[in-house]
Amino acid sequence: MSSLQFDIAHLLAGSLVLASFMMLYQDRLYALLNVYVLHAGVLALSVGWQAYVQQAPHLYITALIALVFKAIIIPVALHRIIKRLGIHREIENVIGIGLTMMAGIGLVALSMVVMLRVTPGADALAREDLAFALSVVLLGLLIMVTRRNAVSQVVGFMSLENGLVLAATGAKGMPLVVEISVAFSVLIAFIVIGIFLFRIRERFDSVDVQALDRFRGERR
Amino acid sequence: MTIDALGAILLIPSLSAALLAILPGYMLAAKLNIVAALATFLTSLSLFVIEPTSGQYLLLDDLNKVFIVLTTFIGFTTSVFSASYIHHEIEIGRLTPAFLRFYHAMYQVLMFAMNLALVANNIGLMWVAVEVATLTTVLMVGIYRTHEALEAAWKYFILGSVGIALALFGTILVYMAARPAVGEGLDGMVWTVLVKHAAQFDPALLNVAFVFLLLGYGTKVGLAPLHAWLPDAHAEGPTPISAVLSGLLLNVALYALLRFKMMLAINSEAIAPGPLMVTMGLISVIFAALMLYRRRDIKRMFAYSSIEHMGIIVFAFGMGGPLANFAALLHMAMHSLTKSAIFFAVGHIAQVKGTQKIAEIGGLTTTSPVLGWGLMLGVIAIVGLPPFGIFMSEFLVVSSTFARAPWLTVILVLGIIIALGGLFLRVGVVMFGEPKGKTAPAEASYVPMFTHLGLVLMAGIYLPPVLVTGFQNVAKLLG
Numbered sequence: 001m002s003s004l005q006f007d008i009a010h011l012l013a014g015s016l017v018l019a020s021f022m023m024l025y026q027d028r029l030y031a032l033l034n035v036y037v038l039h040a041g042v043l044a045l046s047v048g049w050q051a052y053v054q055q056a057p058h059l060y061i062t063a064l065i066a067l068v069f070k071a072i073i074i075p076v077a078l079h080r081i082i083k084r085l086g087i088h089r090e091i092e093n094v095i096g097i098g099l100t101m102m103a104g105i106g107l108v109a110l111s112m113v114v115m116l117r118v119t120p121g122a123d124a125l126a127r128e129d130l131a132f133a134l135s136v137v138l139l140g141l142l143i144m145v146t147r148r149n150a151v152s153q154v155v156g157f158m159s160l161e162n163g164l165v166l167a168a169t170g171a172k173g174m175p176l177v178v179e180i181s182v183a184f185s186v187l188i189a190f191i192v193i194g195i196f197l198f199r200i201r202e203r204f205d206s207v208d209v210q211a212l213d214r215f216r217g218e219r220r
Numbered sequence: 221m222t223i224d225a226l227g228a229i230l231l232i233p234s235l236s237a238a239l240l241a242i243l244p245g246y247m248l249a250a251k252l253n254i255v256a257a258l259a260t261f262l263t264s265l266s267l268f269v270i271e272p273t274s275g276q277y278l279l280l281d282d283l284n285k286v287f288i289v290l291t292t293f294i295g296f297t298t299s300v301f302s303a304s305y306i307h308h309e310i311e312i313g314r315l316t317p318a319f320l321r322f323y324h325a326m327y328q329v330l331m332f333a334m335n336l337a338l339v340a341n342n343i344g345l346m347w348v349a350v351e352v353a354t355l356t357t358v359l360m361v362g363i364y365r366t367h368e369a370l371e372a373a374w375k376y377f378i379l380g381s382v383g384i385a386l387a388l389f390g391t392i393l394v395y396m397a398a399r400p401a402v403g404e405g406l407d408g409m410v411w412t413v414l415v416k417h418a419a420q421f422d423p424a425l426l427n428v429a430f431v432f433l434l435l436g437y438g439t440k441v442g443l444a445p446l447h448a449w450l451p452d453a454h455a456e457g458p459t460p461i462s463a464v465l466s467g468l469l470l471n472v473a474l475y476a477l478l479r480f481k482m483m484l485a486i487n488s489e490a491i492a493p494g495p496l497m498v499t500m501g502l503i504s505v506i507f508a509a510l511m512l513y514r515r516r517d518i519k520r521m522f523a524y525s526s527i528e529h530m531g532i533i534v535f536a537f538g539m540g541g542p543l544a545n546f547a548a549l550l551h552m553a554m555h556s557l558t559k560s561a562i563f564f565a566v567g568h569i570a571q572v573k574g575t576q577k578i579a580e581i582g583g584l585t586t587t588s589p590v591l592g593w594g595l596m597l598g599v600i601a602i603v604g605l606p607p608f609g610i611f612m613s614e615f616l617v618v619s620s621t622f623a624r625a626p627w628l629t630v631i632l633v634l635g636i637i638i639a640l641g642g643l644f645l646r647v648g649v650v651m652f653g654e655p656k657g658k659t660a661p662a663e664a665s666y667v668p669m670f671t672h673l674g675l676v677l678m679a680g681i682y683l684p685p686v687l688v689t690g691f692q693n694v695a696k697l698l699g
Contacts, residue, residue: 114428115428117424118422118424118425118427118428119396119422119424119425121400121422121425126396130393130396133389134389137385137386137389141382144378144382150374153378157378157381157382157385160382160385161385164385164388164389164392167389167392168388168392171392171395171396171399172399172404173399173404173405173408174392174395174408174409175344175405175406175408175409
């Protein structure tokens, strides 16, 4: 692999981490969604580039799925849901932005330390990809725990899932990548967004997860 | 390609799921559900007679044979229970026929997914199957659409998805670790190939992979501190689903974990997975035992009891060795049978009384004696008193580990005793207190419950030698 190819792959994977960071501090739902579109777009580019570098045509399908499903269909659907639910107001962060960013930096450092240390034998691209992928996964988790809005939790989860796809494409020759990404996309598209948000809304008049917490089975 | 028994246990549930999805009329659907589950169970029994050959995608060995038979059997008995359970739910209007069509189809999809996870010879396929099983149960937990049910389903969905995402990351890492040894492509995910070459895998990568897999599948097993979804999902969903969740789905996740543990055991340079599992198991036992004291919802209480028992099982598998593995397997089978029997009883009790609150249920042994005593027997069995099978398996767990790690065993026994106290304290009120709540006669199907309890009792008194040698073979396989 030429160093240019490596650099581009590196750049794209790094951009994905950057996009994850951008999601951390978005305090409006629409803005969060827009950053997610960027996230998914970068992922599609990254996977497409890997397909070219590894000469693995099936990865083009994965890239296409990322582009069509994650960067177009799901954000558009979410956009409409947000509009119909009338919740395009601010979203509150549970902890402050500064703290969240610090935690995010810590998580990225952690994943670099862990992944780079345990993979000295693997080829450079796979190593970098895994480290970046783990960062994206952990940042996705961070987004999920710092948000209280069901929609932004879903967005956080989808960004986490993008990290998994990055890891799977980085592992050269990994079979089932296509199937896995399809399974994941189907999961997100059909279940969460469609059914649940509306049911929750219907019951609680809100998609703030705090409202859910009040209804735990045992408190009353 | 001809379809052998392995294919059939996947094909029967998937075809019936499709059929049930379009079939109107819940009475007929419930019957078809039973027939399909029975057919799957009988097919799984045939695995003992004619052994199909394992291929690249499907696999059969001594380990998953035990799991398959257990899964299909409880799947069948639960479908019998479910038929009478939903009949009542329709009458009181908690569910509508349209929902039931969905429910029955989902039930078979769940059976399909669990069977697929058990027979998959491909770690990617296994992961997909566990994911499908998670999703179907999420949908079923939320089926009542009450506040609590939605909250439980949402929590389960989020935590379950995160868990399963971590498991996928672990699976990818296993592939990365295996790639230098077995080459690129499909082989890198085929379980039988992986095990053959596991000694040459990169140990550091394998270690990290196992941590992810333990966290990921451990969430699905319900190990503390990753258990938060479990009590809600058990309490708010329909009771047949609670029975299947506790009795089967937790086992399936555990099975996935065991497969990877076997892989790590072969690689001498990788960390020993045992201590991690022992620690998580013990934490779960102690934590769940303490939590039992503050429960006010009867289904929730038995959900915590499931966490406790999964803790014991994971502890025993973590200790390893032929005897502890044997004990763990036995305990797993006994727990599945007993816990689902308890949920069968609890489901009917909650229907009779119209509530799940412990404070509002009382004097069951006088108002509905058969259900009351059935539950009592179940509780006696689940806390590990003789002569039931759980006594034997817990005794084996304790005695087999005492020589090796006395202190750990002391903690374990302490947990078991605390749990016993907690369960009896609560159940005593429900059983013998002043009769409370409605006293309508129960329209229940007692057969599944007493079949399970009978089997557990039988195992406690006399284990057939065939079963013993079978379990011993599996225990040896697990190392």
